[in-house]
Amino acid sequence: MAEVLYWISTFILILTLLCILGYQLILLVDLEFDYINPYDSTSRINQVVVPEFIIQGIFCFTNLIAGHWFIFLVSLPFLYYDLRLYSRKEHLADVTEIYNKLSGEKKKRFYKVAYLIVVFVMSVISLVWTLTEDVH
Template identity: 85%
Template sequence: MAEVLYWISTFVLILTLLCILGYQLILLVDLEFDYINPYDSTSRINQVVLPEFIIHGIFCFTNLIAGHWFIFLLSLPFLYYNLRLYIKREHLADVTEIYNKLYWEKKKRLFKVGYLVLVFVFSIVSLVWTLAEDVH
C-alpha cells in the first residue's frame, strides 16, 4: 500500500510542477505577444516560483525516503539549480528586465519542462519495473 501511495504522490507532484511551469510559459508568451503588461506577468510568475521550488524539494525528499535512488539522483541537479537560484536571489522575475531576459526565461522554463518530462518517463518505467517484479 505504501508503494501505491508513493507512486500516486510522485505523479501528482510531477504533474503539479508541469502545470506550474506551463502557467509560467503561458504568461511569458502572453507578454511576448503583448497580451499582458510586464507588471502583471512578473507578479504572477513570482507568485508561483517559490511553490515550484518547494514542490520539487518535496518530490526529492519523497524519493529519498522511499529509496528510489535513480529518480532521486536524476532530480538532484534540478534541485541544486533551484537552490542556487534562490541563494543568489535570481529566482524572481524582474519587471524592469523582463523584456531583456524574455528569451532566456522561456528557454529556462522549456528546459525545466523537458527535464520533468524525462523524470516522469523514468518514473513510469520504474513503476512498470516494480509491478513486473511484484508479479514474479
C-alpha cells in the same frame, strides 16, 4: 500500499510542477505577444516560483525516503539549480528587465519542462519495473 501511495504522490508532484511551469510559459508568451503588461506577468510568475521550488524539494525528499535512488539522483540537479537561484536571489522575475531576458526565461522553463517529462517517463518505467518484479 505504501508503494501505491508513493507512486500516486510522485505523479501528482510531477504533474503539479509541469502545470506550474506551463502557467509560467503561458504568461511569458502572453507578455511576448503583448496580451499582458510586464508588471502583471512578473508578479504572477513570482507568485508561483517559490511553490515550484518547494514542490521540487518535496519530490526529491519523497524519492529519498522511499528509497528510489535513481529518480532521486536524477532529480537532484534540478533541486540544486533551484536552490542556487534562490540563494543568489535570482529566482524572481524583474519587471524592468523582463523584456531583455524574455527568451532566456522561456528557454529556462522549456528546459525544466523537458527535464520533468524525462523524469516522468523514468518514473513510469520504474513503476512498470516494480510491478513486474512483484508478479514474478
